[in-house]
Amino acid sequence: MRKQFAFIMISLYVAWCFKPWYFPEDIYKELIIWTLGIFVVINIVWFCVNALLKAAGLRELITVEKRTEIKIGREFGMDITRIVAVLFVPFIHFFGDTNYYGANIVGSEMFYMTALRWLVLTAVPIFMIITGYFKSEKEANADHYKAIIPVLLTHIVCCLVRLYTDEHIHGIELTPGYVVEKLLYFDYGWYVKLYIGLLLLIPFLNKMYKGCESRKNKELLILTIIFLTAVGPLVYNVVPITWLIIYVVGYYFIGSYIREYKIRINPILNIAIIAAVVFLTAYGTYGNSAGGVFNWDYIGYPNNSGYSSMPAFIVAALIVILLSDLTCPFGFARLAAKAISIMSLEMYLFSQMYDMIIYKPYQQAGYVFNQYIPIAGKLIATIILLSLVTSAVKKIVFFAVELIAKKTWDILNEET
Secondary structure, three states: OHHHHHHHHHHHHHHHHHOOOOOOOOHHHHHHHHHHHHHHHHHHHHHHHHHHHHHOOOOOOEEEEEOOOOOOOOOHHHHHHHHHHHHHHHHHHHHHHOOHHHOOOOOHHHHHHHHHHHHHOOHHHHHHHHHHHHHOOOOOOHHHHOOHHHHHHHHHHHHHHHHHHHHHOOOOOOOHHHHHHHHHOOOOOHHHHHHHHHHHHHHHHHHHHHHOOOHHHHHHHHHHHHHHHHOHHHHOOOOOHHHHHHHHHHHHHHHHHHHHEEEEEOHHHHHHHHHHHHHHHHHHHHHHHOOOOOOOOOOOOHHHOOOOOHHHHHHHHHHHHHHHOOOOOOHHHHHHHHHHHOOHHHHHHHHHHHHHHHHHHHHHOOOOHHHHHHHHHHHHHHHHHHHHHHHHHHHHHHHHHHHHHHHHHHHHHHHO
C-alpha cells in the first residue's frame, strides 16, 4: 500500500509536468487520465525490472533494511552532505539577487538555469533532513535545550557583523527599530528562527516517530505529510494550504528514517533519478511560463519558495541517501570535510551578507538576469570563499575566547 501511495503521488507530479499547459477546459478529467496512465506504466516498469533482476540473482532497484548498528560520532558522508547543502545556498540566492524571477523563461539558457534552480532549492530541505538524522534520539532534557545557546550566539555575532556592513558599506542608518528587527526578528536569517522552533519540538517529534513502532507506519507517516504539503498545487488546492508548514516535520522524519534504515539505491540510478526529476520539473516550469516569468504557484507554493514541493522532497532525500554513507580512507580529507561542515551555519548567515556586497555594483549598473549568467561562477565562488574565510575567523575567535574563559575560571577556582 505504501508503494502504491508513493507511486500515485509521483504519477500526479509527472502528469502535471508533462501536460499542465495543454489541458482543455475539462482539466480534471485530463489530469486524472494522464495520472492513471503514468501510474500503470510505473508499476509495469517497476515489476518487470525487479523481476529481471531477481531472475539474474541481483538486488532489487531499491532495498531497505534496518541498520544493525547506529553510527556514533563524526560521519564523513554526512559532513559531505552538509557541505553540499551549504554550497547550494549561494546558488539559490543567486536567482533572487539577479532578478531571475522577473526574467522571461525563454531559450535553452533559461531552461538550464531553471533546472539548476530546482536542484539547489534543496539546500534547506537537506539541512532539515540532516537535523532529523542526528537528533532522532534526543529527549526533553537540559542537554538538548542547551544546543539552542550556540545557535543564538552565532546568530547574534553574525548579526553584529552584518549590521556593521549595513552601516559602513551600504550607508544604512542603524536606528533602534532596525537593529531590533535584525536581532530579535531574525530578519538576516529566517532559517535560524525556524531551526530554533524545530529544536523545541524535536523531543516530542521523536516520541511521535518512535510511537509508530513498525516500519510500515513510519513510512505511512512520512508519505502522509508529503501528501498534505506537496500535492496541493497539483490538484488545485483540493488538499488545503493549511497544512503547508508541516513540510518541516516531513523532512525531519525522513532524516530519522534514513538513520534507522539503510536505503540501498545504485548510485548511478540515484543520480539518474535526480537528473530526471530536476529536468522534468524544469520542463514543466518552462512550458507553464509560456514565455513569461516564473510561476511560483506552479508546483510549489510561494510561501516557502517551493521547499514543500514534490521535486524538492524527492531530490533532497535522494541526495542525502547518495552521500550519507560515503566513507574516506584519507585522514586529511576527513578533517577538511569536518572543518567546513562545522562552519555551515556561519557560512549560511555570512553568505547573505556577501550577496549584498558582491551583487550591488551589477544591480546598480542595471544588469538583467542573462547578463549575470556568464559571470555566475565567478560571483558565486567569491561569495563562498569569503563566507568560508569569515566563518573560520569567527570560529577561531570563539575558540580563543572559550580557552581564555576556561583558563581564567580554573585560575579563580585554584585561588579560592
